Amino acid sequence: RPCLSMLKLEPLRSLFNPTALTCFYQTLREWVAVESDSSDVSKRPELHHMMNLTADKLRSLGGKVEMVDIGLQELPDGKSIPLPKVVTAQFGEDPSKHTVCIYGHVDVQPAKKEDGWATEPYNLTDINGNLYGRGASDNKAPVLAWIHTVEAYKALDMELPVNVKFLIEGMEETGSNGLEAMIIAQRDTFFLDVDYIIISDCGWLSRRPALTYGTRGNCYFFAEVEGPKQDLHSGVYGGTVIEPMTDLIGILDTLISPSGKILIPGIREAVAPFSDEEWKMYQDIEFDMENYKEKLGVKDLMYNNKVDLLAHRWRYPTVSIHGIEGAFSASGSKTVIPAKVTGKFSIRQVPNMDPATVKKQVTEYLHSVFAKRKSPNSLKVTMIIGAKPWLADTQHSLYEAGKEAIKKVFQVEPDLIREGGTIPVARTFQDVTEKSIIMLPIGGFDDGLHSQNEKMSRYNYIEGTKLFIAYLHEVAQIKKV
Amino acid sequence: RPCLSMLKLEPLRSLFNPTALTCFYQTLREWVAVESDSSDVSKRPELHHMMNLTADKLRSLGGKVEMVDIGLQELPDGKSIPLPKVVTAQFGEDPSKHTVCIYGHVDVQPAKKEDGWATEPYNLTDINGNLYGRGASDNKAPVLAWIHTVEAYKALDMELPVNVKFLIEGMEETGSNGLEAMIIAQRDTFFLDVDYIIISDCGWLSRRPALTYGTRGNCYFFAEVEGPKQDLHSGVYGGTVIEPMTDLIGILDTLISPSGKILIPGIREAVAPFSDEEWKMYQDIEFDMENYKEKLGVKDLMYNNKVDLLAHRWRYPTVSIHGIEGAFSASGSKTVIPAKVTGKFSIRQVPNMDPATVKKQVTEYLHSVFAKRKSPNSLKVTMIIGAKPWLADTQHSLYEAGKEAIKKVFQVEPDLIREGGTIPVARTFQDVTEKSIIMLPIGGFDDGLHSQNEKMSRYNYIEGTKLFIAYLHEVAQIKKV
Numbered sequence: 001r002p003c004l005s006m007l008k009l010e011p012l013r014s015l016f017n018p019t020a021l022t023c024f025y026q027t028l029r030e031w032v033a034v035e036s037d038s039s040d041v042s043k044r045p046e047l048h049h050m051m052n053l054t055a056d057k058l059r060s061l062g063g064k065v066e067m068v069d070i071g072l073q074e075l076p077d078g079k080s081i082p083l084p085k086v087v088t089a090q091f092g093e094d095p096s097k098h099t100v101c102i103y104g105h106v107d108v109q110p111a112k113k114e115d116g117w118a119t120e121p122y123n124l125t126d127i128n129g130n131l132y133g134r135g136a137s138d139n140k141a142p143v144l145a146w147i148h149t150v151e152a153y154k155a156l157d158m159e160l161p162v163n164v165k166f167l168i169e170g171m172e173e174t175g176s177n178g179l180e181a182m183i184i185a186q187r188d189t190f191f192l193d194v195d196y197i198i199i200s201d202c203g204w205l206s207r208r209p210a211l212t213y214g215t216r217g218n219c220y221f222f223a224e225v226e227g228p229k230q231d232l233h234s235g236v237y238g239g240t241v242i243e244p245m246t247d248l249i250g251i252l253d254t255l256i257s258p259s260g261k262i263l264i265p266g267i268r269e270a271v272a273p274f275s276d277e278e279w280k281m282y283q284d285i286e287f288d289m290e291n292y293k294e295k296l297g298v299k300d301l302m303y304n305n306k307v308d309l310l311a312h313r314w315r316y317p318t319v320s321i322h323g324i325e326g327a328f329s330a331s332g333s334k335t336v337i338p339a340k341v342t343g344k345f346s347i348r349q350v351p352n353m354d355p356a357t358v359k360k361q362v363t364e365y366l367h368s369v370f371a372k373r374k375s376p377n378s379l380k381v382t383m384i385i386g387a388k389p390w391l392a393d394t395q396h397s398l399y400e401a402g403k404e405a406i407k408k409v410f411q412v413e414p415d416l417i418r419e420g421g422t423i424p425v426a427r428t429f430q431d432v433t434e435k436s437i438i439m440l441p442i443g444g445f446d447d448g449l450h451s452q453n454e455k456m457s458r459y460n461y462i463e464g465t466k467l468f469i470a471y472l473h474e475v476a477q478i479k480k481v
Numbered sequence: 482r483p484c485l486s487m488l489k490l491e492p493l494r495s496l497f498n499p500t501a502l503t504c505f506y507q508t509l510r511e512w513v514a515v516e517s518d519s520s521d522v523s524k525r526p527e528l529h530h531m532m533n534l535t536a537d538k539l540r541s542l543g544g545k546v547e548m549v550d551i552g553l554q555e556l557p558d559g560k561s562i563p564l565p566k567v568v569t570a571q572f573g574e575d576p577s578k579h580t581v582c583i584y585g586h587v588d589v590q591p592a593k594k595e596d597g598w599a600t601e602p603y604n605l606t607d608i609n610g611n612l613y614g615r616g617a618s619d620n621k622a623p624v625l626a627w628i629h630t631v632e633a634y635k636a637l638d639m640e641l642p643v644n645v646k647f648l649i650e651g652m653e654e655t656g657s658n659g660l661e662a663m664i665i666a667q668r669d670t671f672f673l674d675v676d677y678i679i680i681s682d683c684g685w686l687s688r689r690p691a692l693t694y695g696t697r698g699n700c701y702f703f704a705e706v707e708g709p710k711q712d713l714h715s716g717v718y719g720g721t722v723i724e725p726m727t728d729l730i731g732i733l734d735t736l737i738s739p740s741g742k743i744l745i746p747g748i749r750e751a752v753a754p755f756s757d758e759e760w761k762m763y764q765d766i767e768f769d770m771e772n773y774k775e776k777l778g779v780k781d782l783m784y785n786n787k788v789d790l791l792a793h794r795w796r797y798p799t800v801s802i803h804g805i806e807g808a809f810s811a812s813g814s815k816t817v818i819p820a821k822v823t824g825k826f827s828i829r830q831v832p833n834m835d836p837a838t839v840k841k842q843v844t845e846y847l848h849s850v851f852a853k854r855k856s857p858n859s860l861k862v863t864m865i866i867g868a869k870p871w872l873a874d875t876q877h878s879l880y881e882a883g884k885e886a887i888k889k890v891f892q893v894e895p896d897l898i899r900e901g902g903t904i905p906v907a908r909t910f911q912d913v914t915e916k917s918i919i920m921l922p923i924g925g926f927d928d929g930l931h932s933q934n935e936k937m938s939r940y941n942y943i944e945g946t947k948l949f950i951a952y953l954h955e956v957a958q959i960k961k962v
Contacts, residue, residue, distance in 0.1 A: 216716060220814050229778025233931065234801035235697060235902025238829055239741070239793035240773075240783050245802040246737055253734035256727055258854035260720070292721075297710025300857035302721050312720035320715035321726040321808075322817055328804030328825060333701050333865060335827060335902075336803050344809060346816060348719055373739035376781035384814060421716025421816075450714065 015152055016462060024148060024462065025131070027057075029124040031106065031140045032133035038084070038107035038174045041075060047084045050106050051170050054143070055087045058166060061150050063089035068186075070178035073171075083178045084170030088190055091150055092163040098475055099163040101194045101435075103425060104143035104201060105172035108135030109450045116452040129458045136456040137447035142200040143168060145442060145461060149468040161476030165194060172201070176425055183432050191433045196398055196475065199426060200468075203443030205417045206286040209410050209467070211402045212439035213392040214314060214418035215426060217349030219358045220385035223251060223366055224342040227377040232337040241337065245327055247375045248341050254369045255345065256319045260302050260312075262347070266361045267317055272351045274311060281394075282307040285415045295446070314418035317353060321345045346385070348420065355386030390426040390437075398438040401474035408474075409467045442467060496633055497943060505629060505943065506612070508538075510605040512587070512621045513614035519565070519588035519655045522556060528565045531587050532651050535624070536568045539647060542631050544570035549667075551659035554652075564659045565651030569671055572631055573644040579956055580644040582675045582916075584906060585624035585682060586653035589616035590931050597933040610939045617937040618928035623681040624649060626923060626942060630949040642957030646675060653682070657906055664913050672914045677879055677956065680907060681949075684924030686898045687767040690891050690948070692883045693920035694873040695795060695899035696907060698830030700839045701866035704732060704847055705823040708858040713818040722818065726808055728856045729822045735850045736826060737800045741783050741793075743828070747842045748798055753832045755792060762875075763788040766896045776927075795899035798834060802826045827866070829901065836867030871907040871918075879919040882955035889955075890948045923948060 036050035037043045051067065059065045067085040074080050084107070093099075111121035111134035119125040124133040131141075146166070153160050167190075171177045183191070204210040225244040232241070254263055262268055287306050303309040312318065326341040328334045347358060363381045370379045392399065394416050406414040419439075429437055442464025448454045517531035518524045532548065540546045548566035555561050565588070574580075592602035592615035600606040605614040612622075627647070634641050648671075652658045664672070685691040708725040709718075735744055743749055768787050784790040793799065806823040809815045828839060844862045851860045873880065875897050887895040900920075910918055923945025929935045 218716060218816065220816070227779055230932075232777065233902060234799070234803065234827060235699060235829060236900070237777065237794070238799035238801045238901060239797055240790055240901075241777060241779050242739075242741060242781075242783055243801060245804070246739070246741070246800075249730055249733045249802060250739060252730045258723075258727070258731060258856065260723060260727070296713065296718065296722060298708055298722050298857055299859075300723075302723055309721055313718070316720060318715070318720035319727075320719045320724060320816070320818055321730060322715065322815055323726070323808030323810050323819065324805055325810055325812060327802075327810070329806055329808070329810035331806060333825065333827075334803055335699065335701070335801070337801055338804065344814065346715060346814075348716060375739065376779055378780075419717070420719060420721075421714060451711075 015155060016466070021462065024144070025458070028131065028136065028141055028144055028456075028461070031144065032124040032136055033122055035122050036107045036135065036170065037110050038171050039110055041081060044081060047107055047170050051084045051087055054106050054168050057147055058087065058089040061091070061147070061154060063091050063150070063166070065089045068182060070182045073177055086170070086179065086182055087166065087168040089166040090163070092160050094163060095193075097162050098195045098478060098480065099165060099193045100196045100198055100472070100475060101165040101167055101191070102146045103167050103197060103199045103429070104146065105139045105169045106143055107170040107173050108138070108140070109173050111454070118453055126458070130455040131458060131461065132453055132455045134454055136454055137203065137443040138449040138454065139172070139201045141456040141461045142442055142464065145465040145468055146200065148465045149472065152465070152469050161472050163193070164472070165190070172425070179425065180428050180432070183428060187432055191435070194433065194435055197429050197433070197435050197437045199423065199437065199439045200441055201423060202419055202439055202441040203447055203449070204441055204445050205415055206288065206445050208286045208412055208415050209406045210415040210417045210441060211394070211399055211406070212417055212419055212441055213394045213399065215390045215423045216314065216420055217355065217387040217389040217427070218346050218385055218422045219349055219355050219362070219383055219387070220344070220346040221362055222342050222344055222382045222384055223248065224340065224380045224382070225377050226340040226380070228337070228339045231339045234335045234337045237337060242375050242377060243337050244341050244377050245338055247370065247373060247377050247379070248324065248343050250373060251366050251369050251379070252321055252343050252345065255321070260318070262317060262319055264361055264365045267347070267353070267358065270353045270357070271316060274315070279307060281416055282310050285310060285417065313420045315350050317350055318348045319345055349387065349389045351389055351391050353389070355383070355388060359383040359386060387422050387424050388427050390423070390430060392437060396436060397478045398436050398475070401471060401478060402438060402440055405467055405470040405474045408470050409463060440467075440471060496636060497947070502943065505625070505946075506939070509612065509617065509622055509625055509937075509942070512625065513605040513617055514603055516603050517588045517616070517651065518591050519652050520591055522562060525562060528588055528651050532565045532568055535587050535649050538628055539568065539570040542572070542628070542635060544572050544631070544647070546570045549663060551663045554658055567651070567660065567663055568647065568649040570647040571644070573641050574674075575644060576674070578643050579676045579959060579961065580646060580674045581677045581679055581953070581956060582646040582648055582672070583627045584648050584678060584680045584910070585627065586620050586650045587616075587624055588651045588654050589619070589621075590654050592935070599934055607939070611936040612939060612942070613934055613936045615935055617935055618684065618924040619930040619935065620653070620682045622937040622942045623923055623945065626946040626949055627681065629946045630953065633946070633950050642954050644674070645953070646671070653906070660906065661909050661913070664909060668913055672916070675914065675916055678910050678914070678916050678918045680904065680918065680920045681922055682904060683900055683920055683922040684928055684930070685922055685926050686896055687769065687926050689767045689893055689896050690887045691896040691898045691922060692875070692880055692887070693898055693900055693922055694875045694880065696871045696904045697795065697901055698836065698868040698870040698908070699827050699866055699903045700830055700836050700843070700864055700868070701825070701827040702843055703823050703825055703863045703865055704729065705821065705861045705863070706858050707821040707861070709818070709820045712820045715816040715818045718818060723856050723858060724818050725822050725858050726819055728851065728854060728858050728860070729805065729824050731854060732847050732850050732860070733802055733824050733826065736802070741799070743798060743800055745842055745846045748828065748834070748839065751834045751838065752797060755796070760788060762897055763791050766791060766898065794901045796831050798831055799829045800826060830868065830870045832870055832872050834870070836864070836869060840864040840867060868903050868905050869908050871904070871911060873918060877917060878959045879917050879956070882959060883919060883921055883952060886948055886951040886955045889951050890944060921948075921952060
């Protein structure tokens with residue numbers, strides 16, 4: 001039952017009356033109630049149910065809906081279970097109009113009340129206008145906001161200004177298993193007439209609306225040092241063997257300086273120069289350093305001015321050491337010499353770094369550092385993820401349309417921002433379909449994605465829907481080439 | 482039913498006839514069958530049963546046996562369960578004779594077939610003269626060998642040449658919970674007439690019998706670096722905060738050089754000089770470097786000559802880094818910036834190091850290294866264990882008696898060795914009772930203590946019993962002062 005169909009056809013603004021709003025919240029509430037946690041295979045029926053709900057919703061609005069089988073997921077125990085189907089939908093196929101494809105996902109991160117949630121995570125709860133629930137902001141409300149957008153045009157009995165396609169998946173939180181193959185398979189069918197791809201799977205930086213034009217990639221490394229053939233008692237054997245942990249700590253310590261400077265030769269040199277225009281753009285961004293510091297709970301940030309801080313968050317590489325597998329990691333004490341230890345670290349990628357080059361640089365550097373130790377142990381360096389960064393042109397008409405829509409709905413200029421994290425699907429879309437992509441977020445800066453007490457504010461949900469309605473109108477103005 | 486009581490009284494050597502030997506093995510088999518794992522509270526009834534078996538055995542030989550209540554064990558969940566009682570026994574109280582106290586334990590390390598045992602760990606299995614089973618060498622066979630010793634004198638209808646006391650505990654493998662308080666409480670009662678304490682809870686270095694005259698102590702440290710108030714996503718936040726892992730890796734890397742040299746000022750200076758006599762003693766020890774290297778499965782040892790290697794195993798300090806709590810330690814990849822990480826390392830203690838001084842040296846050094854990093858994170862250094870080393874005088878009459886007994890039974894001079902690990906009870910006995918202590922091992926060098934496929938050879942079990950019989954005779958020759 002579409003939320004807006006029962007309303008009289010009135011001008012756009014009157015669509016958002018109390019009855020419609022209640023209906024919007026109710027739909028989000030129903031979606032959040034489905035525990036569509038893609039990381040927990042025991043929740044797979046819920047996830048399938050979520051894909052069906054999504055398809056039903058799109059179908060009820062008259063979309064041409066398909067549920068695309070993307071095959072099986074192999075489990076660690078060797079068994080296989082079906083992946084959630086990808087939902088595609090199409091509204092309109094007027095060749096004189098642009099065609100946009102909305103990407104989104106309806107699976108969620110795990111959540112349990114006892115992790116520290118103030119409310120039941122799958123029971124959407126309104127506290128002071130914030131709607132708390134797992135998946136509310138990531139990514140169920142944005143997907144619904146796009147569906148409400150189609151609904152709004154329908155309720156107004158207005159033709160959609162552009163053809164609208166949807167591609168909604170259910171495995172995003174665990175790495176979009178099966179999606180790339182599906183995109184490749186449908187490059188010359190589903191994607192053939194698509195002009196633009198819109199992703200609304202991110203958030204603003206502050207209370208000011210934003211357009212996102214870049215994400216960092218990521219190269220994830222394992223550095224494995226192996227020595228004795230089994231763990232040894234440190235009392236009995238300590239002093240007679242060069243311990244793998246000592247070697248591993250030693251080489252990990254050569255990755256970054258205390259102040260955060262990357263020491264691997266060639267990495268910093270590959271970064272695109274920070275231009276004056278870029279500096280000015282960063283300067284204009286609304287960002288509260290004190291608030292950020294307080295939110296993280298640190299005494300000092302790595303940089304104490306806004307431009308440097310944001311630049312190192314978005315457009316410079318970083319090394320993070322995540323942990324060590326194989327060493328003693330429990331509470332308490334254990335007098336062990338671990339025989340084989342694997343250090344795990346990753347390097348965020350930015351233009352013009354290239355994962356293949358980074359792999360070579362890191363591997364050669366660590367082996368050279370290790371060789372100097374003259375250790376009898378052995379080192380193996382592996383890059384297990386090599387995701388490229390993604391960067392859009394903020395002067396592109398897709399972005400100009402975004403700026404215009406934001407100005408109309410919010411009466412402000414948007415912040416032009418990047419994401420420090422990686423959204424691999426953006427890069428996949430770009431590489432496979434060669435279409436232009438925009439990230440048009442409506443999530444709040446403090447929505448707590450992947451964290452306890454995730455929320456979506458009523459304000460962002462509803463004003464975000466209005467933004468999407470306006471955005472389609474602006475995209476329609478782009479001159480067709 | 483004592484093993485030797487049914488035999489005719491014959492000369493000592495004829496005591497060890499096939500019937501007696503079968504009975505000895507059978508007793509060890511019964512003891513190993515009891516899963517007296519002190520670390521697993523669900524096995525507590527088995528452990529209590531084991532203490533009762535021990536008491537019964539000693540009582541059956543006419544000992545004055547007591548089961549000493551040492552109170553409760555507090556569990557992590559706040560509940561308490563009774564500790565296994567300590568079994569004490571006394572054979573003879575002739576004030577004209579010396580009194581020895583035999584210390585041993587009948588609890589064991591955990592063991593499961595699926596950990597990689599070739600046989601059922603609690604089903605003693607003879608393979609080529611080796612008796613495989615958990616606790617066989619550590620410490621059930623040695624305790625039984627001492628009981629058989631008393632039995633032998635009884636079977637021969639000979640008076641024990643010294644008064645013999647037993648102190649057998651059931652919590653050794655988890656830190657001898659409750660024992661120190663018991664020793665302190667009985668210092669002026671049970672221990673009043675004790676002259677010498679004998680510990681047989683260790684092993685030889687090679688196939689040559691050995692006397693153990695030293696153990697290293699251990700100072701165990703936690704270095705906790707704390708930054709953000711919660712774990713952060715490394716994509717979203719990497720580059721804006723100084724990561725606690727970077728700091729921790731940085732300070733851990735300043736503890737030891739690649740070749741194993743301890744870099745903490747003052748530590749190496751405190752070590753007692755290596756004398757020429759000591760050097761000569763080490764030179765005489767039978768030790769197969771190639772075999773040791775092969776057993777550990779390393780390409781090279783830290784030192785490539787016997788004296789340096791053994792000296793660094795026994796009489797020099799070592800730093801071992803055991804692991805990091807709070808970082809990512811599972812398999813796979815996780816893009817996390819851990820908010821609070823605790824590095825765990827320990828420094829083996831030797832004469833003349835002092836744990837209180839070491840604590841100060843390590844704490845000050847790490848704080849000074851950390852201060853140079855100018856990190857906004859905070860560091861907390863804690864010493865959670867501070868166990869002193871133990872060292873005996875190898876010229877002491879207790880050791881001379883040992884050399885004599887070994888010569889008589891094995892026709893060789895013993896190796897004079899140390900243990901790299903810590904046997905805290907030795908130090909406790911010394912500090913509380915001020916009695917002289919000897920470690921008189923009968924375990925083999927390859928018994929696999931704490932490991933899969935622990936074993937005791939028939940040879941060591943039986944010849945070890947003969948050694949103990951001879952040793953009591955030698956101790957009786959020590960001039961009473």
